[in-house]
Amino acid sequence: MTPLLQVDDLHLTFGGRDRQEQRLLHGVSFTVAAGEAVGIVGESGSGKTLTLRAITALHPPNARIDGDIRFDGLSVPAMSPRELTRLRRDHVGMVFQDPHAAINPVHRIGDYLTETYRKDGRKQRRDATTRALELLHQVRIKDPARILGCFPHELSGGMLQRVMIAAALMRGPRLLLADEPTTALDVTTQAEVVALIADLRRDRGTSLVFITHDIELVGALCDRILVMYRGRIVEQLTPAQLHGGEISHPYTAALLACRPDVTRRRDRLPAIAAGAFEEGWAVQ
Amino acid sequence: MAIVEHNLPRSAGRPWSGVLLTVAGRLAQMALTLLTASFLIFVALQLAPGNPVDIMLGAKAGDPEAVRRLNAQYHFDQPLLVQYGHWLTGLLHGDLGTSFVFRESVSSLIAARVPTSALLVAYGGVLVLVLGFAVGLVASRAGRTVDTGISVLLSVALATPTYVIAIVLITVFSLYLDWFPVFGSGDGLLGRLHHLTLPAVTLALSSSAAMARVTRAAVKDEEGRDHVTTAVARGLDRRTVLGRHVVRNALLPITTIAGIIGAGLIAGTVIVENAFGLDGVGSLLVQAITRKDYAVVQSTSVLIIAAFLLVNAFVDVLYGIIDPRTRTGGTR
Ligand SMILES: Nc1ncnc2c1ncn2[C@@H]1O[C@H](COP(=O)(O)OP(=O)(O)O)[C@@H](O)[C@H]1O
Ligand SMILES: [Mg+2]
Numbered sequence: 001m002t003p004l005l006q007v008d009d010l011h012l013t014f015g016g017r018d019r020q021e022q023r024l025l026h027g028v029s030f031t032v033a034a035g036e037a038v039g040i041v042g043e044s045g046s047g048k049t050l051t052l053r054a055i056t057a058l059h060p061p062n063a064r065i066d067g068d069i070r071f072d073g074l075s076v077p078a079m080s081p082r083e084l085t086r087l088r089r090d091h092v093g094m095v096f097q098d099p100h101a102a103i104n105p106v107h108r109i110g111d112y113l114t115e116t117y118r119k120d121g122r123k124q125r126r127d128a129t130t131r132a133l134e135l136l137h138q139v140r141i142k143d144p145a146r147i148l149g150c151f152p153h154e155l156s157g158g159m160l161q162r163v164m165i166a167a168a169l170m171r172g173p174r175l176l177l178a179d180e181p182t183t184a185l186d187v188t189t190q191a192e193v194v195a196l197i198a199d200l201r202r203d204r205g206t207s208l209v210f211i212t213h214d215i216e217l218v219g220a221l222c223d224r225i226l227v228m229y230r231g232r233i234v235e236q237l238t239p240a241q242l243h244g245g246e247i248s249h250p251y252t253a254a255l256l257a258c259r260p261d262v263t264r265r266r267d268r269l270p271a272i273a274a275g276a277f278e279e280g281w282a283v284q
Numbered sequence: 285m286a287i288v289e290h291n292l293p294r295s296a297g298r299p300w301s302g303v304l305l306t307v308a309g310r311l312a313q314m315a316l317t318l319l320t321a322s323f324l325i326f327v328a329l330q331l332a333p334g335n336p337v338d339i340m341l342g343a344k345a346g347d348p349e350a351v352r353r354l355n356a357q358y359h360f361d362q363p364l365l366v367q368y369g370h371w372l373t374g375l376l377h378g379d380l381g382t383s384f385v386f387r388e389s390v391s392s393l394i395a396a397r398v399p400t401s402a403l404l405v406a407y408g409g410v411l412v413l414v415l416g417f418a419v420g421l422v423a424s425r426a427g428r429t430v431d432t433g434i435s436v437l438l439s440v441a442l443a444t445p446t447y448v449i450a451i452v453l454i455t456v457f458s459l460y461l462d463w464f465p466v467f468g469s470g471d472g473l474l475g476r477l478h479h480l481t482l483p484a485v486t487l488a489l490s491s492s493a494a495m496a497r498v499t500r501a502a503v504k505d506e507e508g509r510d511h512v513t514t515a516v517a518r519g520l521d522r523r524t525v526l527g528r529h530v531v532r533n534a535l536l537p538i539t540t541i542a543g544i545i546g547a548g549l550i551a552g553t554v555i556v557e558n559a560f561g562l563d564g565v566g567s568l569l570v571q572a573i574t575r576k577d578y579a580v581v582q583s584t585s586v587l588i589i590a591a592f593l594l595v596n597a598f599v600d601v602l603y604g605i606i607d608p609r610t611r612t613g614g615t616r
Contacts, residue, residue, distance in 0.1 A: 056517060058513065058516065058517055081522075085519045085520075085521055086519065087519070088516070088517055088518060088519035089518060089519020089520070090519065094514070094517045094518070096510065096513075096514060098510065101509070101510040101511065102510045102511055102513075102514045103511055103514065104511040104514075104515070104528075104529050104532075104533065105511070105533075105607075105608065105609055106532060106533055106536075106606070106607065106608060107528070108608075115515075115518070115520065115524075115528075116518055116519060116520065118524070119521075119524075151608040151609070153608070153609045167518070
């Protein structure tokens with residue numbers, strides 16, 4: 001069976017021609033099976049966001065992509081603009097880090113949720129509103145009917161992040177891409193949003209790629225963990241391996257040690273020096 | 285009764301009384317500004333060198349009897365505050381005094397000239413909106429070469445003095461091509477618009493260039509925002525992203541400068557009406573100033589300031605409509 005998503009030897013390069021080339025992804029490869037949840041962890045700047053955006057060809061226009069990305073067997077880099085639009089609209093939902101920045105402040109929540117149905121017929125649009133209400137209810141928002149008429153700035157970060165999750169699920173995508181969806185939220189809200197994502201995707205059988213720099217969070221949420229470091233995937237683990245301490249790459253161990261622990265407070269976070277783990281560690 | 289209840293806004297009562305309060309406050313503020321401005325103008329006119337009575341009398345300037353009579357007629361012999369009080373009470377009764385140059389009531393003098401100026405400003409405003417916005421939008425979408433070309437043209441338009449623009453336009457489009465008349469006001473709305481075309485273009489050119497620059501910058505800026513990436517990521521087509529997210533949001537900074545542009549257009553009428561010999565409020569003001577026709581200068585200046593304030597109030601209302609964040613509310 002072909003996996004739902006297959007990223008194969010993905011390289012991403014900025015510059016070229018007259019300017020100095022800068023390669024930021026070096027042969028990233030991984031698969032996501034239908035219904036599977038995969039987490040990508042790594043420090044900030046390790047290339048998680050670039051990888052995630054490349055999946056639906058949302059990488060910066062001045063970046064060049066080499067390698068292949070296949071969604072349901074179809075090559076994404078080979079898609080026409082129309083096919084890409086359809087892939088993004090119907091099959092892949094995305095949730096971003098900062099909901100107040102990621103949602104246009106001038107439109108009402110209801111318009112935002114039903115926006116991808118604007119070009120459809122009257123009946124579909126009415127159904128979309130019904131579906132939006134349903135989804136708001138499912139992301140545990142109280143009084144959905146009132147929220148539809150609100151503007152984004154009238155909602156808290158946690159509320160708005162739920163709205164973005166609802167929006168990502170509007171067309172019943174097969175893959176959900178979440179880029180640090182809880183980083184901008186306070187700790188209690190973080191836990192709620194993670195639990196929500198876990199429930200929703202399990203209920204629907206939606207595949208998930210979840211990015212974070214919090215390795216324990218991924219361990220709780222995902223079926224498989226990819227550890228990313230300086231544009232490479234340096235280790236793949238299952239949650240069992242993670243919790244059993246079967247870690248082979250020192251960077252992964254450092255990430256675990258890095259995690260600010262509420263119960264065992266440290267005076268300092270151990271710093272990870274650039275390039276510290278590069279010598280002698282091939283991918284896989 | 286049930287119908288009435290259904291039509292009530294969701295949180296009945298509060299928002300509307302809030303709006304009314306805002307409007308009332310705003311009007312009071314405008315009235316106060318006008319009052320202050322009109323007083324300052326009044327004082328400034330008194331302090332200005334030259335004596336209007338001497339100008340009125342011309343050859344008979346030395347005649348003490350005539351001077352006394354005129355001073356009494358125009359209240360020049362009374363204290364400053366009393367004179368200002370006269371003008372203010374007159375204003376409230378629709379009587380702005382008499383112009384000694386035109387031998388006509390100031391209000392009818394101004395009323396006859398307002399349509400030309402209003403039409404000129406409106407015409408110029410439409411040109412700025414259409415031309416400036418369109419050029420800015422094109423520049424924001426264009427490749428490097430076109431963008432640079434437009435940017436150079438805009439710099440030229442911005443740097444050229446209004447008089448030079450007027451001369452060039454008159455030479456090319458009136459004298460050489462004979463498309464537009466040089467002088468006069470024309471009959472009927474179409475005739476008037478035809479006559480006002482060159483003045484309106486002259487008036488609007490540099491404002492349009494400013495508008496185009498702001499539009500280009502605003503659109504480019506908005507394109508790089510996170511919410512636009514989200515819109516693309518959601519599979520919206522390019523036109524929807526551009527219209528509903530990029531341009532729609534670029535309207536906010538554009539509206540911000542619309543007030544300044546409106547004020548610039550109003551101020552520009554003074555030069556343009558003179559250059560094209562139009563009988564508008566702006567040219568009236570210039571004539572009145574050169575002849576020390578105090579009553580006319582006073583009322584015309586106040587009218588122009590009132591127009592500034594009105595444009596600003598309009599822009600504020602517009603801003604409130606297009607940016608929901610400026611409206612009150614909050615359901616956190
Ligand atoms: N548009 C861009 N132009 C140049 N460099 C970029 C761009 N976007 C990201 N980068 C660089 O790529 C690296 C990886 O970025 P990113 O994928 O956002 O990291 P992460 O999401 O893991 O924090 C960073 O060093 C960042 O500076
Ligand atoms: Mg990131």
